[in-house]
Amino acid sequence: MLQKRDNKIEKAFGAAPEGAKETEAKKSYRELGRERAERVKEKTKAALERSRGLGERAVGGLKRIGKTGVEYAFAVPELLKDAGKAGIEGIKGLGGRAKDWAEKKYIGMRGWLLENAATLYFSNETMANVFRDKIKEAVEISKDYVDQRREARRTGKLSEQRQKLEIWTGKQTLTPERQNAVKSKILYLNNVDKASNQLKTAAA
Amino acid sequence: MDKKQQISKIIEKADITEETKNELLALLEKEGVQPDTIEKMQLILDDKAADIVQEITDIVAEQAIDDFNQEMDGLEKDVDAFEDELNQKADEIDLEETRKAIQE
Numbered sequence: 001m002l003q004k005r006d007n008k009i010e011k012a013f014g015a016a017p018e019g020a021k022e023t024e025a026k027k028s029y030r031e032l033g034r035e036r037a038e039r040v041k042e043k044t045k046a047a048l049e050r051s052r053g054l055g056e057r058a059v060g061g062l063k064r065i066g067k068t069g070v071e072y073a074f075a076v077p078e079l080l081k082d083a084g085k086a087g088i089e090g091i092k093g094l095g096g097r098a099k100d101w102a103e104k105k106y107i108g109m110r111g112w113l114l115e116n117a118a119t120l121y122f123s124n125e126t127m128a129n130v131f132r133d134k135i136k137e138a139v140e141i142s143k144d145y146v147d148q149r150r151e152a153r154r155t156g157k158l159s160e161q162r163q164k165l166e167i168w169t170g171k172q173t174l175t176p177e178r179q180n181a182v183k184s185k186i187l188y189l190n191n192v193d194k195a196s197n198q199l200k201t202a203a204a
Numbered sequence: 205m206d207k208k209q210q211i212s213k214i215i216e217k218a219d220i221t222e223e224t225k226n227e228l229l230a231l232l233e234k235e236g237v238q239p240d241t242i243e244k245m246q247l248i249l250d251d252k253a254a255d256i257v258q259e260i261t262d263i264v265a266e267q268a269i270d271d272f273n274q275e276m277d278g279l280e281k282d283v284d285a286f287e288d289e290l291n292q293k294a295d296e297i298d299l300e301e302t303r304k305a306i307q308e
Contacts, residue, residue, distance in 0.1 A: 130268075131268055131269075131271070131272040134264070134268035135265050135269075138262070138264045138265040138268070139261065139265075141257075141261050142254075142257050142258050142260075142261040145254070145257045146254045149250050149253060150250060153246060165257065165260065169260060172264050172267065174263070174264070174267050178266070178267055181263055182260055182263055182264075185256050185259055185260050185263075186260070188220075189253055189256045189257070189260075191218065191219040191220050192220055192249050192252050192253050192256065194218070195214070195215070195218035195219075195220055196245075196246050196249045196253075198214045198218070199215075199245050199246060199249075200242060200246065202210050202211050202242070203237075203241075203242035
């Protein structure tokens with residue numbers, strides 16, 4: 001990174017003759033005066049560090065949104081707030097044109113967030129809400145099934161209960177592999193129900 | 205065919221796992237045909253059914269997690285691109301300012 005920066009500085013001093021680029025660059029430094037050149041270099045270094053700091057702080061919170069997993073889905077609104085705060089603080093650390101540019105860019109980014117991420121997370125149809133609802137629904141379906149199975153068995157409604165489950169799974173958008181896995185499990189559930197019914201009949 | 209044999213036959217013919225069959229047959233062997241034996245067997249099958257339904261709903265939940273992760277991956281890529289652009293542009297601005305300072 002430092003080498004890249006030095007190359008850029010050399011380039012800024014003007015085109016160097018072929019094969020003598022380094023020498024010409026050093027000459028330019030000497031012409032400007034060692035002390036002044038060092039001061040400029042320090043200023044550049046500090047500015048670059050600030051710039052990188054801006055990048056890191058501005059997106060630090062945002063990047064965390066990109067992390068996957070259930071806990072993040074539930075923490076997203078807070079993360080967005082953190083990201084906004086970090087971004088604004090990062091911009092404050094800059095000065096002059098860099099600040100102007102960063103503010104403009106950040107406003108654009110914030111716009112993008114509002115348009116995409118915020119809409120995504122905060123409206124009733126957000127991805128996070130859809131995700132949470134889907135997990136919740138799956139848990140409830142499973143719980144209801146267990147709660148109601150004994151009664152369904154006693155009243156001879158195992159088939160009805162299974163069909164209800166089948167209808168629910170049929171409404172899910174699943175990969176073909178998952179669809180097949182679900183079908184296979186429902187078929188097996190049918191076998192279990194059948195065995196249960198036959199035992200009941202035999203006992204009668 | 206007595207009741208025990210009849211029940212044993214039903215279990216053996218059932219299209220369920222060997223493990224479940226063995227569990228039911230072991231109960232039958234241990235208790236014979238008592239008034240609550242069938243109910244106990246049905247409770248075992250209820251547990252098996254609950255496990256299956258749990259597995260089904262897990263599949264649906266896994267799909268939801270994958271879908272969500274995919275969205276998040278897209279978001280992370282956008283954020284990474286933003287970070288790169290932000291740092292690159294800030295470097296350019298600083299270098300330009302440096303060039304100006306050198307020329308002064």
